[in-house]
Amino acid sequence: MRIWRELGYTLTVPLMAALGLTHLLIVLIALVASTYVIGLPLLGGCVVAARRLGAANRGLARxxxxxxxxxxxxxxxxxxxxxxxxxxxxxxxxxxxxxxxxVRLPAAALAFAAAAGTWGLGLVLLTCPLWWRFPGLPAAPESWPGALLLGVLGLGLLLLAPWAVHVALLPERMLARTLLGPPPAQARIRTLEETRALAVEDAAAALRRVERDLHDGTAARLTALAMSLSMAKEELDEAGDPVRLERARALIDGAHRGAKETLSELTDLIRGIHPPALDKGLEVALATLAARSPLPVDLDAELAERPSPAVETIAFFCAAELLANVAKHSGARQAAIRLRAEDGRLRLRVWDDGEGGAVVADGGPATGSGLRGLTGRVRVVDGELAIHSPAGGPTVVTVDLPLRA
Structure with a gap:
């Protein structure tokens, strides 16, 4: 339970602060000794050892x-x-x-004081009706109504204690996130490395998909079409036989149907690489997408500035995947799309009134690769995807992208 975990954290904070202070004194001694050559290894060992202390603090904070x-x-x-x-x-x-x-010493003192002043004092005052008659106790009430009033005050402090401790831990949390994590430049480099890897994987997966679709679908159909036309040519060479003429007509009809199906597959494949509707802008593409959806979709798209082509493509495929998920899995009766460009960012929001539950307990995407794939896709251009989907709905997915990739 969060209340007891945070209370336990405030009780461990003084111990960790004392360990940190002891380590700091050793570091100061090493700094003084570093004027001699023998003090430098001691100082280096203290710096490396501080990593372990930071890891322990990160574990407690988590x-x-x-x-x-x-x-x-x-x-x-x-x-x-x-x-x-x-x-x-x-x-x-x-x-x-x-x-x-x-720098954590004042924050640790604040957290411990908040816990002691609310939980500790609250327990003392709550039990006042049990000990107020004992002689020799300082600040004991003079009468039973006074003791009862102090007990009520103690109960109020105990009810307030969880919120007070939670607020008092805010500086401690901020310092842990700021100083115990990677430096901003290092975090940025790690993010860029991850997004670069995602971009490479996404490009490789797209190439594999195109190759597989062309090899297994279009190429096979074109091969069959060529064979059918070859057989039709052989039949037409014997045009004097009415039976062979009929067979030739049937083969040519089959080849014609195969050609039309192949052209349809090629059109779908090309549309999957770059939707033609995007040539007229993201608003038009989303309008086309909403019109084709099996559910009623309320579209509110207004862009004062057109994004770069890469961002438009990512936003379109995100909207397409999210609408497909709504139609397949949510049980929704209607959906809505809102698109805006604000402060140099493109914000796409897809809403539905379905059953919800699109995220698991740890906040990650639900089962299946669709939402995870979208998360990887938006991170390629340093974007973010946020999912709010409580059980029972509604589900709101927000895609935040830069206007320029």
Whole structure:
């Protein structure tokens, strides 16, 4: 339960702050000793050890405070004594953990004071009617009504305690996210690496899909068409036989139907690579998509500025996949699409009145690769996809993309 986890976190904060303070004193001693050569290895060891202290604080923040802090890049020591010492002394994550030990002291004191002042004092006042008659107790009430009033006050403090502790932990959470995670530049590099990998995988998957569709569908049909026309030619060479003429007509009719089906498949394949409706703009493409949907779709699209072609394509395929999910899985009776361009961002929102439940407990996409695929697609251009889908509905999916990829 969140209340007891946060209370446990406030009780462990003083211990972790004391450990951090002790480590800080060792670091200061190492800094003083670093004027001599022998003090530098001690200082490097303290910096690397601070990583472990930061990892322990991240684990407590995740388990008790409900704050997910990503781990920084792993420590990779250099080769050779001098390189290893230089890597240790220049470890940014270790120094950030040391800074966290310093600046967290006021936040830790605030959290512990909030817990002691609400939970501790509340319990003392709540039990006042049980001990107010004991002689020698300081600040004891003089009468039973006074003790009862203090008990009611204690009950009020206990009811207020969870909210007070939750608010008092905000600085502690902020410091953990700011100093114990990867530096902003490092986090940006990691995000770019992940999105680059996603872009490569998405491009490779698209090429494999096009190759498979062409090989298994279109190529096979064109082969059959060529064989049919070849057989028809052989039959027409014997045109004097009415039976052979009839067979030739049947073969040519079959070849004609196959040609039309092949052209239809090629059209669908081309549309899957780049929808022709996007040539007239994203609003027109979404209007076409809404008109083809089996459910009534209320479209509200208004763009003061046209996005780049790559962003338009991603937004269109996101809307197409989301509407397909609504029709197949949600049990909805209607849906809505809202499209706006604000503050240099393109925001697409798809709503439906279905059963909900499109996310699992950890906040990730539900079973199936559709929503996960959309998440990867929008991250390629540094976009975000947010899903709000409580049980019973409604489901609202918001796609936030830059106007320029």
């Amino acid at each position: 388990a008790l405070a409900g704050t997910e802090v990503p781990a920084p890049a792993p420590y990779r020591p250099g080769r050779g004594p001098l390189n290893r010492l230089g890597t240790a002394l220049g470890d940014v994550a270790g120094w950030r953990a040391i800074i966290h030990s310093v």
